[in-house]
Amino acid sequence: MGSRIIGTGRAVPPVSFSNQDLERQLDTSDEWIRSRTGISSRYLMRTGESLLDIATEASRHALDKAGIKAGELDAIIAGTVSSEYAFPSFACQVQRTLGVTSIPAFDVAAACSGFVFALSVADNSMRAGVWKKVLVIGADALSTMVDWGDRRTAVLFGDGAGAAVMVSEPGPRGVLETLLRSAGEAWDLLSLRATGVRASADSEWRRDVADTLKMRGPELFKIAVKSMADITRQVVERAGFTLADVRVVIPHQANIRILNAVADRLGLPYDKVFVNLERYGNTSAASVPIALDEALEAGRFGDNDLVLLNACGGGLTWGASLLRW
Numbered sequence: 046m047g048s049r050i051i052g053t054g055r056a057v058p059p060v061s062f063s064n065q066d067l068e069r070q071l072d073t074s075d076e077w078i079r080s081r082t083g084i085s086s087r088y089l090m091r092t093g094e095s096l097l098d099i100a101t102e103a104s105r106h107a108l109d110k111a112g113i114k115a116g117e118l119d120a121i122i123a124g125t126v127s128s129e130y131a132f133p134s135f136a137c138q139v140q141r142t143l144g145v146t147s148i149p150a151f152d153v154a155a156a157c158s159g160f161v162f163a164l165s166v167a168d169n170s171m172r173a174g175v176w177k178k179v180l181v182i183g184a185d186a187l188s189t190m191v192d193w194g195d196r197r198t199a200v201l202f203g204d205g206a207g208a209a210v211m212v213s214e215p216g217p218r219g220v221l222e223t224l225l226r227s228a229g230e231a232w233d234l235l236s237l238r239a240t241g242v243r244a245s246a247d248s249e250w251r252r253d254v255a256d257t258l259k260m261r262g263p264e265l266f267k268i269a270v271k272s273m274a275d276i277t278r279q280v281v282e283r284a285g286f287t288l289a290d291v292r293v294v295i296p297h298q299a300n301i302r303i304l305n306a307v308a309d310r311l312g313l314p315y316d317k318v319f320v321n322l323e324r325y326g327n328t329s330a331a332s333v334p335i336a337l338d339e340a341l342e343a344g345r346f347g348d349n350d351l352v353l354l355n356a357c358g359g360g361l362t363w364g365a366s367l368l369r370w
């Protein structure tokens with residue numbers, strides 16, 4: 046028994062902020078942001094908006110496309126580090142907004158790798174026969190946790206949510222192989238000390254600077270390239286394929302220079318890598334499921350194609366999953 050994604054969905058806050066919008070409040074430039082990151086705009090939560098609403102909308106889209114009612118789900122797993130509450134989990138909050146009772150709902154905290162980690166938890170449980178229908182969510186709003194005076198981090202992140210409905214199936218389609226890794230010794234390369242209050246780009250008050258997202262970007266850049274390339278090669282080999290067999294790579298969207306460097310290391314043509322970060326920025330755990338949903342909608346892959354998901358983020362964490370669609 047294995048598991049297969051049968052519906053995907055995405056949702057973002059209503060307002061997109063361009064690089065020019067950020068120029069007005071930070072010492073930065075559209076030219077710097079585009080050339081160093083590939084990002085042109087990102088959706089940012091404004092004061093009063095709720096990531097829970099956004100994740101619920103993405104989940105409803107995924108359920109609709111799967112043709113499954115929320116009440117049929119056996120579990121909800123959310124990859125997120127952005128819950129407004131230390132507890133209950135974000136997944137429990139989504140459970141309530143979806144109106145589902147008596148099923149397990151919990152979060153997986155793996156920062157930008159959150160969706161890939163959550164997908165693996167769902168897949169393994171379904172392989173073991175524990176659940177038959179699972180909603181997996183990736184949702185984050187890191188823009189509410191950055192230091193809006195720090196141009197090195199504030200321009201990078203966007204907010205949003207993506208979701209996938211998975212069902213257990215005997216195969217041959219579905220999740221073929223997943224590999225996960227963490228390097229706790231390097232946790233201080235990307236961290237956030239406390240969740241605390243939200244401080245959106247438009248809010249008047251600011252988080253205590255000590256409680257904002259901290260990142261050692263250049264060091265992280267090198268590790269992200271190596272780890273994403275290595276895990277991608279490994280997961281494909283372990284599943285008995287070569288990279289040439291893969292139809293499309295759907296990576297975590299952190300920086301176009303990271304994505305190109307990973308492709309170069311792997312000898313992958315750039316057009317095999319789905320990129321949408323110019324419109325979203327780095328949406329952390331939401332980036333892979335948002336990209337998956339968009340790539341599917343754009344016809345970048347179809348039934349029986351091999352689709353590779355990979356991600357790297359705070360923890361450090363990284364992982365990759367090979368799917369036969």
Ligand SMILES: CC(C)(COP(=O)(O)OP(=O)(O)OC[C@H]1O[C@@H](n2cnc3c(N)ncnc32)[C@H](O)[C@@H]1OP(=O)(O)O)[C@@H](O)C(=O)NCCC(=O)NCCS
Pocket residue numbers: 072073074077078081082157196197198200235260261262263264265266269299300303327357358359
């Ligand atoms: C963050 C990142 C884009 C920075 O790019 P970089 O080329 O390494 O840039 P640096 O941090 O070395 O900074 C170079 C210069 O640009 C400046 N700079 C940084 N951010 C800037 C901005 N938004 N606007 C204008 N200038 C900026 C710096 O101050 C520095 O100037 P200095 O040399 O006068 O001090 C890049 O390191 C990166 O993408 N790292 C990985 C981050 C990541 O993926 N994190 C999430 C992982 S999931």
